[in-house]
Amino acid sequence: MxxxxxxxxxxxxxxxxxxxxxxxxxxxxxxxxxxxxxxxxxxxxxxxxxxxxxxxxxxxxxxxxxxxxxxxxxxxxxxxxxxxxxxxxxxxxxxxxxxxxxxxxxxxxxxxxxxxxxxxxxRYRPETVFGFVEGFEAGTPRVFTDRLAGNGELSVQTEVVRSGAAAGAISLADSNRLVELATFRTYGGLNELPINVWLEVDYLSDAPAVFGVVGEQGGLPVRVFDPGFLPRAEWTKIYFNLSSVVGAADVNEVRIALSALLGPELERGTVYLDNLKLLYLPAR
The missing domain is CATH 2.60.40 (Immunoglobulin-like)
Incomplete structure (x- = not known):
């Protein structure tokens, strides 16, 4: 057996x-x-x-x-x-x-x-909400217009572009090594669970930059920055997940912000940006 x-x-x-x-x-x-x-x-x-x-x-x-x-x-x-x-x-x-x-x-x-x-x-999913689309093309409003630090701006230029006819540029130099900008518009409800907020960015840059959110809580400023990029000599696309940043800020209304800093080894440099898209899903 x-x-x-x-x-x-x-x-x-x-x-x-x-x-x-x-x-x-x-x-x-x-x-x-x-x-x-x-x-x-x-x-x-x-x-x-x-x-x-x-x-x-x-x-x-x-x-x-x-x-x-x-x-x-x-x-x-x-x-x-x-x-x-x-x-x-x-x-x-x-x-x-x-x-x-x-x-x-x-x-x-x-x-x-x-x-x-x-x-x-x-395609993009039909339920996707586009908070903003900044392609720097003629006839479209600018998005990052509020200056938080430094005296620079995100200006429109047509010599170095990723797509279309124009792109944005932040010029940095010894007299202006740090530039921080925020969107003119505030975005409400991004911290409602489940948080799913992303930022698409095309960039070519001599300097590093980070992205985040700014707001107010009880009359005090709230600033949370985290994902960013290092200098790159060719156009590169990054998908930034801002969900943890929005959650850490924990305020009902925020503005999207960026901060660019020229390294000590350089006397001047430029941050080129194109096709910035803030994407999120509607609250359930």
Missing amino acids: FRSLLLLLPVLWFTSCPPDLEVPPALVTVEGFELSVDNGQGAATTDITEVWAFADGEFLGVFPLPARIPVFRLGQVTLRLEAGIRQDGRSVTPDIYPFYTPFVRTLELSSNATVNLGRLPI
């Missing part, structure tokens, strides 16, 4: 494996994502670095772009592919960007077969 059980164990082992794992997987390839925008949503600049993959609701993994995604489910499978970004520009904080729509498609998958999806079309 015991000998019969030993002989039966390998049979039980192999027959207990899920059928789809007994054969090679299908392969789905993704080249990247293509963002389309509507009027009032600014330029379609992105920095999507990964794809988060789900098959029939089951998480498959996070894959760097361009991606080769093995799928062990065969036959008719519904794939959901989400755009992945680096929160605050840090490689240690990959995340699904909550404001882009997922790409969803039902495919007929076969073992060892490859399905090339190319570049996946995405």
Whole structure:
């Protein structure tokens, strides 16, 4: 009897494996994502670095772009592919960007077969609230107009641009090494739970800068700054998650602020900014 059980164990082992794992997987390839925008949503600049993959609701993994995604489910499978970004520009904080729509498609998958999806079309989710879109184009109002420190400003120029015909610039020099600016408008209710507030920024800069919020509580000023960027010689996009900053400020109305500081090794420098977008979700 015991000998019969030993002989039966390998049979039980192999027959207990899920059928789809007994054969090679299908392969789905993704080249990247293509963002389309509507009027009032600014330029379609992105920095999507990964794809988060789900098959029939089951998480498959996070894959760097361009991606080769093995799928062990065969036959008719519904794939959901989400755009992945680096929160605050840090490689240690990959995340699904909550404001882009997922790409969803039902495919007929076969073992060892490859399905090339190319570049996946995405948009901003319809429930996304655009607090502001600052592209510095002619005929549009400026956003960061209130000076908090220094005597500089975020001026419009047309020589160094990321997209469109214009971009913003903050000039720094020995006599003006620190410039802090805030939005002219206040934003209320951003601290209502769950907090989900992000700032998209395209930048090229000789100096570091940080972003945050300013407000008042009981007649006293409140200032919380955290995410920022280091100098870069080429245009770079960053998705800043301001949720923790807004939560730490814990005031009902805030203004979005930025602070740029020229390093001691430089006599002068310029911070170029373009396509600044404040995004959040409406309170539930």
